[in-house]
Amino acid sequence: MKSYDVKFWKIKRNASSKQPSYVVRWVVGGEKQSTTIRGSELAKNYLSDLRQAAKRGEWFDTVTGLPESMLKAKNARTWLEFATAYVRIRWPHQAATSRQAATESLTAVTPVLVTDRRGRPSVDVLRRTLRDHVFLPEDRCSEPGHEGAAALRWLEEASLPMRDLEEPRHARAAVEALAVLLDGKAAATSTFRRKWAVFHHALEYAVELGELAANPLDRIKWKPTRQSNAVDRRVVVNPRQARELLTAVSYVGRTRGPMLVAMFACMYFAALRPAEAAGLREQDCVLPEEGWGQITVTKTRPQANKRYTDSRRTFDERGLKHREEDEDRPVPIPPELVAILRAHIEAFGTAPDGRLFYTRGGGTFSGSAYAAVWREARTYALLPAQVESPLAGRPYDLRHASVSTWLNAGVHAPEVAERAGHSVEVLLRVYAKCIDGQRDVANQRIEKALSE
Known part of the structure; x- marks a missing residue:
């Protein structure tokens, strides 16, 4: 059942948990809703997403407590559908530079999170299609030409189901894609870390929505190189x-x-x-x-x-x-x-x-x-x-x-x-x-x- 009657409560610390976790609470159509999230910043982000959806006038589902946009992400069957919904959910409360970083990161990993199907377009065409016609709000997406439309159809058919991302080999392939630039050269550590952080956050979001049981990046032995960030x-x-x-x-x-x-x-x-x-x-x-x-x-x-x-x-x-x-x-x-x-x-x-x-x-x-x-x-x-x-x-x-x-x-x-x-x-x-x-x-x- 849909409802526009939404109220939000303050986040509270989960006292029964040994590891720090936080409870996000809200009410939809008189029905109390809550979810427990590990990490205060993630909890704040989740509540912010809910508030932004309400501000945009989205309806909320009284059963799951989720707004229309988050419900689409939760019900997404493929990585492409989920990543598209993720970009559009996060867009309203991100700075322009953060939006650009998100698009660049998801554009880098999406071409490798696919099944092996015939007729695969070139990497350049796939990335251009994702950047210009997919990972933007609907009102900013232009109509793709013949080449872009064919690439989009191929991506829609080849994109991995979300449950397949729990296999470490797919997470590793995505991280390897983040570690190189368009010309095949190794990305700078700062560039890799920035893109890795975006991909990691997207997967954490999938965990919060129940699309994934756990973040697959936590299972592979590849972590961003630590940087001191000290001024030379x-x-x-x-x-x-x-x-x-x-x-x-x-x-x-x-x-x-x-x-x-x-x-x-x-x-x-x-x-x-x-x-x-x-x-x-x-x-x-x-x-x-x-x-x-x-x-x-x-x-x-x-x-x-x-x-x-x-x-x-x-x-x-x-x-x-x-x-x-x-x-x-x-x-x-x-x-x-x-x-x-x-x-x-x-x-x-x-x-x-x-x-x-x-x-x-x-x-x-x-x-x-x-x-x-x-x-x-x-x-x-x-x-x-x-x-x-x-x-x-x-x-x-x-x-x-x-x-x-x-x-x-x-x-x-x-x-x-x-x-x-x-x-x-x-x-x-x-x-x-x-x-x-x-x-x-x-x-x-x-x-x-x-x-x-």
Whole structure:
């Protein structure tokens, strides 16, 4: 029986379970529903999926408690049907970059999760069909041509039943597909880990819906290589080098370089991420004539393929990374950056919506555009050997330099983490190797202890 009368309760810890598990509870048409999920984040995601379905106006089944979209995924007979439903369920509350990552990952594994049938199209055709006509919301899927329609029919007939994914050999084949790029070369560890995480989450979702008894990835002896994610100290510039690079940016092009100096300065003096700097507005800034000012980071403008953004443009406006949607982050800024921003506003003004950094057409500088300016500026500011080195190889390295400078100056880690938008744990793990002088301090303390 279908019902639109849905109420949600808070997630509660399952006290009777030895291993941490959580109970998601809701009511459909007066019928109480619940499911127990291992892991608090998975439980939160599951409840979020239910809430999103209700927001979209989907009916809920009073027997299973599931909304229309999740019921389709649960009743899916093949991997292709399940993966398509999974993408569409997750789409509304994912960022554009996460949507793109999901599509890329599922597009990589789906061609190997098939039976051996005659008439198999080429891998390129299969991937193009999945990317353009399958793993998108229905209103974004274009009609495939003759070649794409034939490939889609073949996939529908050849796709493995969901129960077959419980065989480790199929999970292993999928992981092997994730480990290589389109050209057959081995994928970078970070790329593999990102795609593996998406596939793992999709299978966990299948377990939650009862499509699989257990996640088959947990049974194969192939785990993503652990990464420290620590910043390479070779990319970190010192204050003198940073200022020389900012000056060099002003020499690039007739207007583009001068318009980007302040944006790069925000990355260095305020440790803003590029997407945060791109979303900075005049109303977010306190810029006194003397002394320290403040930037309140409220929005970001991450870049993604148009097919994955809500606006159908290259940039979506979103909330801050790892924070609630309406949460902001105040960052005190030194007088030097205050002066740079005041001069920038006086010279270039703002976009109609108040943004400080915009193109002639009022848009946002693309990553390739400001990266090209940065590459040229490095050739002006650095020695030839330094240009060939990793030193400040990317604009993002200015943020690394900023955080490293704060830590080396003795600013307490919690304060640095708050300004940079990190947790203290991530901050120390990522930047530990960039804190100069700590080895000498440690040696002195050990020597003093041994002499007592």
